[in-house]
Amino acid sequence: MFIYDSMTQGLELLARRELQSAEILFLNVINDPYSQPEETKRARTFLNDIRACQTGSKSLDFSLYKKLIKKVTVSLDYVDDLLSDVYFSDASSYEEIDNELSSKTPTLVSRLKQIKISDISGRDKLFEKMEKGGLNCVKKKLREIKKQSGSGDFETFRWKTIFRKFIEQINPVLLERHLELLDYILATGEIQLLDDPKLPVLTPKYIWIIESTLESEWYLLRxxxxxxxSEIQSQFNKKEGTRKFWEEIKYKKxxxxxxxxFSESNIQKFLFIDKLNYKTLEDIYEFSQELGLSLMPRDVSLALRGVDKAKDHIKERGGFLMGNRKVFQSQLLDLGFSKDNAYxxxxxxxxxxxxxxxxAFQNSLKVAGDEIYWYRITPDCQRIKVDVEAQCxxxxxxxxxxxxxxxRLNKLLLQAGKPLIRKYLEKVYGDNVSELHCYFRLETVHQYYKLKFFEHHGCQIPSVSELIKVSRKQFQSILLEGYKTFLKKKRIEIPSSxxxxxxxxxxxxxxxxxxxxxxxKILLRFWFLMDHGVTINQKIINAGVLKPGADIWAFVKGQGEECNS
Structure with missing residues (x-):
């Protein structure tokens, strides 16, 4: 007798006074790691009754056990409940869903073993039934939730993920049980267990088919x-193209x-594309791993048009551009761009x-060099390079x-000059100048150069309030007077050209x-030169240092990332 439900069939044997056979079945229940606690407890009770009867210490009423027999009805409610529990759990990632299913599925194993799978089509129908029942259960709960809270939309791909993983976990159990059935048929000749009236007797051909199926460790194809x-033999000899082969490939993918x-939507999409060869997928996956990258859906899509296209795309993502892009990347690196930004x-x-x-990048650095007398930022200033690079x-x-x-460049240069202005203000007005409530008005570039003017041309340094009160309009006339005085003092002339x-x-x-x-503008250039130790005389003017575009920074041979003045 093939065992579907050890508990029920054990009770049947016990009712028929077949104590030894019943004892074996109850022991199976007790030793089964997947048995439920209540089933184990009942089996232990019946086993104790049998052993007490065998020793003569107890007489049994066998008619009582007959009343305890319940007809085995295969219901999938427990599957529906499990799938529903996982769907409404907090598990979201593939790993979390796997763990959630792994913790719950063992409780179903003993019940799954009660289901008779006679062939591959029977298994497929069972899966369809499970999917339909589980889906209805989830949607029913969602409707209840929606009535209470007003929200509860069905997540199609979450359901597909959960059901796909559930099937992946229970399929080995069902396959093992199916192979046990085939083995039992070979041993007893009870081919009627396959529930096919066209197969009344176990013939040598049928024996060979079942043996070959057992050898292949796969479901029977009716x-x-x-x-x-001869036709069947060629099918059994095939290593590729069989149903088993494609299912194994599916799980590998x-x-x-x-x-x-990958998202579940992408997984479902790529699983049903026949052109996606597993060897191709494995090839580009290993290639991406060598570059320290993960595959992206775009890589797989390109692989359908050729492995080389996919690999080129992966290379680009890894920072290895091709063709003209690679040339441009090299140019950017030569300009000083970081590897990431260049890519x-x-x-x-x-x-x-x-x-x-x-x-744009080169002109920005050139402007920094040409206007260094105003911004006081050197063209090799790392901060400006990084900021301009980020803009690019x-x-x-x-x-x-x-x-x-x-x-934008003006703002970047002014922002880069803020530390220099603060340093100068602290030097003139003390370290606590930044704590003044009017400091935000004091740290502008115009205030900085007003202070420079009074440093180089005034009798004394004005107070903070006095400095701020001098408007740009007032400063224009003060500066003009200071300019004339400076030229006269230094005995220099500015050519009209x-x-x-x-x-x-x-x-x-x-x-x-x-x-x-x-x-x-002329005084700004003079101040810059003077701050770097250059003596102002006619020779300097004649050398062309004051001309727009002249490299003043190279002239003063400054060092460092910013002008310390």
Whole structure:
């Protein structure tokens, strides 16, 4: 007798006074790690009754056991409840859902063993029934939740993940039970257990089919019983293309997809694409692992058009660009861009815009060098390079507009000069100057140069309040007077051509306001030179250092990342 329900069949044997056979079944229940506690307790009680009867210490009323027999009705309510519990649990990641199912599925094993799977189609129908029942149970609970709270939408792909993983966990149990049934049929010849009236007797051909199925460790295909032996033999000899092969491939693919954290929607999409060869998937997966990356859905999609396309895309994601992008990436690296930004920009920028990004970066550093007398920021200042580089990565082809037309570069340079201004103010007014309530008005670049003027041309340094009270309009006339005095004191002359050139020159960052005069621009250059120890004389002027675009920083041979003045 093939055992479906050890407890029920044990009671039947006990009612028929077959004590030894019943004892074996009750022992099976007790020793089964998947048995429920209440079943184990009942089996132990019946086992004690049998042994007491065998020793003669107790007489049994066998008719009583007959009344305890319950007809085995295969219900899948317990499956529905389990799937529903997992669906409404907090488990969200693949690993968490796996753990949740692993903790609950063992409680079903003894019940799953009560289900007779006679062939592969029977298993498929069982899975369909489980899916339908579980889905209805979940949706029913969702409707109840929606009535109470007003929210409770069904998550299709969460359900697909849970059911897919549930099937993956119970399939080995069902397969093992199915193979036990086939083994029992071979031993007893009871082919009627397959529930097919067309198979009345276990013939040598049927024996061979069942033996071959057991050897392949897979479900029986009923159609084999009605085909020629030569045709069936070729099917058993096949290593690829069988139902078992495709299911194994499916689980291998899923393992890769989950390792790369693909969404369930992508997993479902790629599982049903016949063109996605597993060897191809494995190849690009191993390739991505070598580069320290995980596969992305785009990689898999490209693999459908060729492994090389997918690998090129993976290389690009790993920082290895190809063709013109690689050339542009090298150019950016040569300019001093970081590896990450060079990769991002070269990957995203259109080929026709590459020169604009290069030029914007180079022009920004050139402006820093040309206008160093105003911003006091050297062209090799690391902070400015990083900031401009970030703008290039953010805006790509429109970076020139943002840097020059919208004043972003001016703001970056002024911001980079804040520490220098603070250092100078603390030097003049003391370390606590930043605690003044008017400090935000004092730390501007215009206040900085007003203070510079009084340092170089005034009799004394004004107080903070006096300095702030001097407006740009008032400062214009004060500066003009100081300019004339300075030229007279130093006995120098500014050639009219140089004066005109300076007057006409406009900065690319447009830092000049309506009160900016050529005299102020000349004095700004003088102050920068003086702060770096250069003596102002006619020789300096004749050397062309004051001309717009002249490399003043190279002239004073400054060192460091910022002008310490």
């Amino acid at each position: 159609s084999y019983f009605f085909k020629a032996k 899923i393992k890769i997809f989950e390792a790369c954290q 991002i920009i070269a990957k995203q920028a259109k080929r026709s815009n590459n020169h604009q990004i290069n030029e 990565a953010k805006h790509l082809s429109t970076v020139r507009i943002h840097l020059f037309e919208r004043g 140089l004066y005109k050139t300076i007057a006409e020159h406009k900065s690319m960052t447009e830092w000049e306001d309506s009160y900016t005069t050529p005299e102020e």
